[in-house]
Amino acid sequence: xxxxxxxxxxxxxxxxxxxxxxxxxxxxxxxxxxxxxxxxxxxxxxxxxxxxxxxxxxxxxxxxxxxxxxxxxxxxxxxxxxxxxxxxxxxxxxxxxxxxxxxxxxxxxxxxxxxxxxxxxxxxxxxxxxxxxxxxxxxxxxxxxxxxxxxxxxxxxxxxxxxxxxxxxxxxxxxxxxxxxxxxxxxxxxxxxxxxxxxxxxxxxxxxxxxxxxxxxxxxxxxxxxxxxxxxxxxxxxxxxxxxxxxxxxxxxxxxxxxxxxxxxxxxxxxxxxxxxxxxxxxxxxxxxxxxxxxxxxxxxxxxxxxxxxxxx
Ligand code: TUI
Numbered sequence: 001x002x003x004x005x006x007x008x009x010x011x012x013x014x015x016x017x018x019x020x021x022x023x024x025x026x027x028x029x030x031x032x033x034x035x036x037x038x039x040x041x042x043x044x045x046x047x048x049x050x051x052x053x054x055x056x057x058x059x060x061x062x063x064x065x066x067x068x069x070x071x072x073x074x075x076x077x078x079x080x081x082x083x084x085x086x087x088x089x090x091x092x093x094x095x096x097x098x099x100x101x102x103x104x105x106x107x108x109x110x111x112x113x114x115x116x117x118x119x120x121x122x123x124x125x126x127x128x129x130x131x132x133x134x135x136x137x138x139x140x141x142x143x144x145x146x147x148x149x150x151x152x153x154x155x156x157x158x159x160x161x162x163x164x165x166x167x168x169x170x171x172x173x174x175x176x177x178x179x180x181x182x183x184x185x186x187x188x189x190x191x192x193x194x195x196x197x198x199x200x201x202x203x204x205x206x207x208x209x210x211x212x213x214x215x216x217x218x219x220x221x222x223x224x225x226x227x228x229x230x231x232x233x234x235x236x237x238x239x240x241x242x243x244x245x246x247x248x249x250x251x252x253x254x255x256x257x258x259x260x261x262x263x264x265x266x267x268x269x270x271x272x273x274x275x276x277x278x279x280x281x282x283x284x285x286x287x288x289x290x291x292x293x294x295x296x297x298x299x300x301x302x303x304x305x306x307x308x309x310x311x312x313x
């Protein structure tokens with residue numbers, strides 16, 4: 001499993017943990033980095049100083065490279081962009097917007113920049129702007145999504161850019177990793193599988209709900225507002241969809257979602273909270289350490305490739 005992504009990021013395996021709001025704090029990020037992947041601290045909606053503390057804490061528990069994800073709708077995005085430079089973070093990923101205005105500052109500081117994109121046009125724009133790689137995220141992902149599937153998006157992005165493409169959305173085992181490579185990706189980013197990692201601090205109710213999820217338990221709210229969010233169906237998603245149907249304002253709906261992610265992750269309110277997870281949740285069956293998850297992914301993927309490449313299937 002050696003690709004340009006390993007080299008770019010200085011990591012053993014081209015497996016990246018998604019920078020999930022509230023979920024991806026320093027314990028999880030450091031555990032993934034220590035296991036040979038790239039852990040990412042998700043800034044989500046947090047203030048810049050909170051992100052700075054998270055970075056400092058991560059450095060105390062890992063000497064491996066790790067990254068920070070900036071959710072660009074965060075009102076403190078400008079300040080977080082600077083914190084990343086100040087604290088000497090090696091890799092930044094961005095989500096839910098266009099990071100063009102920070103690119104020059106990050107490149108000058110030697111930060112590797114990997115925007116998460118959901119379209120070919122955005123991938124090309126990011127490459128022109130100096131991105132080192134892109135994460136092509138399909139609509140199977142949890143949380144804020146685009147409208148194209150991983151299966152369709154990844155090969156189109158891989159053909160359109162020459163920087164490495166990292167696939168995300170719907171990947172949770174070695175079959176998914178191998179499939180992503182077949183589509184032209186040189187790495188994968190996974191969120192859902194890491195939500196239930198032993199090192200993940202999410203409430204046990206959230207983990208249990210995810211482990212219990214079936215293939216058909218996934219739902220997208222906010223389709224009509226231009227901010228589609230994938231969650232596991234519950235009272236909250238039903239209420240949201242009802243309000244949406246009745247024509248509630250964007251602000252009212254956004255507030256409902258943002259506040260309720262925290263409620264689910266921190267307080268374990270999986271009834272009224274927003275349980276963000278990808279469509280692959282049904283495949284995620286147990287809590288494991290990050291090391292176990294990564295070792296299993298690597299051995300499954302290598303077995304698939306070995307068998308396929310030798311023609312022994
Ligand atoms: O960002 C994500 N996933 C997220 S962010 C998030 S936190 C949140 N919580 C409540 C409400 C809103 C957000 C939860 N999940 N994934 C990366 C991603 N980025 N997916 C899609 C995009 C994207 C969309 C539009 C990237 C660029 C883009 O460009 C639009 C433009 O032209 O600015």
